[in-house]
Amino acid sequence: GDTGGDTGGDTGGDEPKGAPERFDATAADADTPGVYSISGAVDFKYSPVTATQDINDADGSRVSTFAEPIDVLGVIHYPLVTVDTPVPVGGFPVILFQHGRHSTCSTTGDASGDESSGTDCEANGLVPIRSDKGYDYIAETMASNGYVVISIDVNDINAQDSGSNDQGITARAELILHHLDILRDINDNAASIYAQDSAGTDLSALYGSLDLSRIGLMGHSRGGNGVAKAITYNQDPQFRATSQFDLPHEIKAVFSLAPTDFDSELPLNTAWVTLSPYCDGDVSTLHGVYMYDNIRYSAEDVSQPQFMVTSMGANHNYYNDFWFNDDATLNGFDPYCTEASPVSGRYSRADQKRHGEFLIASFLRLFVGGEGQYAGYWAGFERAPSSACPAGADTCDERLHMSFHQSKENLIVVDTTLTDASLSTNEFGLANTLSGFTFTGWCAPNGGSLEDILGLNEDSCPSPSTISKAPQIYGNYLGTGASINYALPADGVDATGADFLTLRMGVSVTPENALGQDFTLTLTDINGVSVSLLASDFSDALYFPPGLTVSARDTGAKTVINMVPFRLDAQAIYDAEIDMTKLNNIHLAFDQRSAGTVQITDVLFQKVPY
Numbered sequence: 001g002d003t004g005g006d007t008g009g010d011t012g013g014d015e016p017k018g019a020p021e022r023f024d025a026t027a028a029d030a031d032t033p034g035v036y037s038i039s040g041a042v043d044f045k046y047s048p049v050t051a052t053q054d055i056n057d058a059d060g061s062r063v064s065t066f067a068e069p070i071d072v073l074g075v076i077h078y079p080l081v082t083v084d085t086p087v088p089v090g091g092f093p094v095i096l097f098q099h100g101r102h103s104t105c106s107t108t109g110d111a112s113g114d115e116s117s118g119t120d121c122e123a124n125g126l127v128p129i130r131s132d133k134g135y136d137y138i139a140e141t142m143a144s145n146g147y148v149v150i151s152i153d154v155n156d157i158n159a160q161d162s163g164s165n166d167q168g169i170t171a172r173a174e175l176i177l178h179h180l181d182i183l184r185d186i187n188d189n190a191a192s193i194y195a196q197d198s199a200g201t202d203l204s205a206l207y208g209s210l211d212l213s214r215i216g217l218m219g220h221s222r223g224g225n226g227v228a229k230a231i232t233y234n235q236d237p238q239f240r241a242t243s244q245f246d247l248p249h250e251i252k253a254v255f256s257l258a259p260t261d262f263d264s265e266l267p268l269n270t271a272w273v274t275l276s277p278y279c280d281g282d283v284s285t286l287h288g289v290y291m292y293d294n295i296r297y298s299a300e301d302v303s304q305p306q307f308m309v310t311s312m313g314a315n316h317n318y319y320n321d322f323w324f325n326d327d328a329t330l331n332g333f334d335p336y337c338t339e340a341s342p343v344s345g346r347y348s349r350a351d352q353k354r355h356g357e358f359l360i361a362s363f364l365r366l367f368v369g370g371e372g373q374y375a376g377y378w379a380g381f382e383r384a385p386s387s388a389c390p391a392g393a394d395t396c397d398e399r400l401h402m403s404f405h406q407s408k409e410n411l412i413v414v415d416t417t418l419t420d421a422s423l424s425t426n427e428f429g430l431a432n433t434l435s436g437f438t439f440t441g442w443c444a445p446n447g448g449s450l451e452d453i454l455g456l457n458e459d460s461c462p463s464p465s466t467i468s469k470a471p472q473i474y475g476n477y478l479g480t481g482a483s484i485n486y487a488l489p490a491d492g493v494d495a496t497g498a499d500f501l502t503l504r505m506g507v508s509v510t511p512e513n514a515l516g517q518d519f520t521l522t523l524t525d526i527n528g529v530s531v532s533l534l535a536s537d538f539s540d541a542l543y544f545p546p547g548l549t550v551s552a553r554d555t556g557a558k559t560v561i562n563m564v565p566f567r568l569d570a571q572a573i574y575d576a577e578i579d580m581t582k583l584n585n586i587h588l589a590f591d592q593r594s595a596g597t598v599q600i601t602d603v604l605f606q607k608v609p610y
Helices: 131-144 169-188 222-234 237-241 287-295 349-367 372-378 571-576
Strands: 042-049 052-055 062-065 070-077 092-098 148-152 210-220 251-257 271-277 306-311 400-405 411-415 432-435 439-443 472-478 482-487 500-507 520-525 530-534 562-567 583-590 595-606
Touching: 042 169, 052 169, 070 131, 070 169, 092 131, 092 169, 092 222, 131 148, 131 349, 148 169, 169 210, 169 222, 210 222, 210 349, 222 251, 222 271, 222 287, 251 349, 271 287, 271 349, 287 306, 287 400, 306 349, 349 372, 400 500, 400 562, 400 595, 472 482, 530 571, 583 595
Parallel strands: 092 148, 092 210, 210 251, 251 271, 271 306
Antiparallel strands: 042 070, 052 062, 070 148, 306 400, 411 595, 432 482, 439 472, 472 595, 482 583, 500 562, 500 595, 520 530, 520 583
8 A cells, every 4th residue: 555656746647646535445355255165164183281370470480270271162164175275385374262251061052051160061061162162153164265264262261260360361372372383283294183172073185285374363252362472472482492382383473353452462473453342231331442552652563554443333252253241231231331221332243243253254365364355454555345344235334443553663753642741742853832721731640540530640641441451642622723733854754655644543532522522633744735625525533432431440431542544545645746755743633523522643654564
């Protein structure tokens, strides 16, 4: 998505040079079966392993292990190799799924049974709940498109983690890496002891067919925490030296689905995305947002992009076919998040799985499999396909809100808002000028904590339900004269290598924002030539947070700090003949509403390199 060189001047006659609208096209479907026949859902089970129960908070070393060993089992889907559908050059990329913390046993194994927990369901006359099979609808299609997809069972961790000091996250990461070790041994060693599992299941078909230089992970709930921790452990020589995971794995991309974040994970130097369901009634303060916020300006994170997607109307459980209850109703009635409400914005289970499959599969197929047909969506140039939207809807731009933070070499940082200096000074050391506001300030929210909601955090944001750990600036305005001006260097900033000017903005849960927000961006070059762009032409993210506007910790309205992306190849920029090699001013005018309160961070020029 590089905009290339000259973005101003002669457009070459009447032929438009710039982007005619917000999106160039619609992204490719991710639910279309591929050319491979597949193995079907193949269960496997290997010898149990010990796993960490408690860790040393000072150095992360293992203090104790769970009393009961952890079964090594799950389900695998893989492509069937024939003369017409051979193993591709390099082998099949590997995808590993890990489910979250759910009940382990059922009286019937389906929605009608009473659920309970234990490490040995059968011994108590119960049936294991196959949470590992809850993503078969994604795995089957990915396998038919040339991926080996393994989904691992963590019921034994779930049954024991309530007494662990890290909520079982270390054990989850260990189990992920152990399964990757098994796959590596099967692939590399024709005499592997893992070619047949303990039940005699034959996996020798995988010998020599895996591309272990391309591995992707997806974890749900605590599994989303576990896959983020696995990145850290996989990259940590000290951890590998004191464990059975002596060789690192080439993990290219990680998808954290509605994750927890118990220990402020930093998934460094790996293409990483978190999906936050707005109506999540389990991880209700959307912990994945914290991971995104915490990693953005890490000095150690240099090489890969991070993403955050807010899915309006999604709950926590419906992405997994074996998680039957509607968690969004557990914390009381909310008019937006309760399915039975006449003004509900909820997805049905079937519709929620539609966008879940698209987002998970397209992300992993792009960043692990190198399938370029999905680059346009994750670059912000294409909208989600109708197959990712509720049945019968052509588009769902207003339901899926993506933010991204590209790697350092692909950014020009205008303002981080990491300190209150952003109220007067930007990253160039030049003036930020906030004018026409009734009040302004800087805030450092604590992720929707009770202290934030009750106003006990002295750095609370205007919206008590701010779901973020990103420091921000904010302002309240009345009338249409408020603005924020960012002065750039006198000799100008060269933005021709950038695809977007982005900022993240939250709409406060306060009455004056009832109609949502909008504003005008104006860019000016050193010659005084300007161009103005309307935020709502490029984003649906400036919505008034739906749901209850009181007690918003566990249910109700949430202020999520979503990205507003202004395309720098917009037709208006070409028409204005502005010199994009020498920009010296950015101006935000809040001239589209009669009042409002907004929260802002991450003002960036971003290049999308994929």
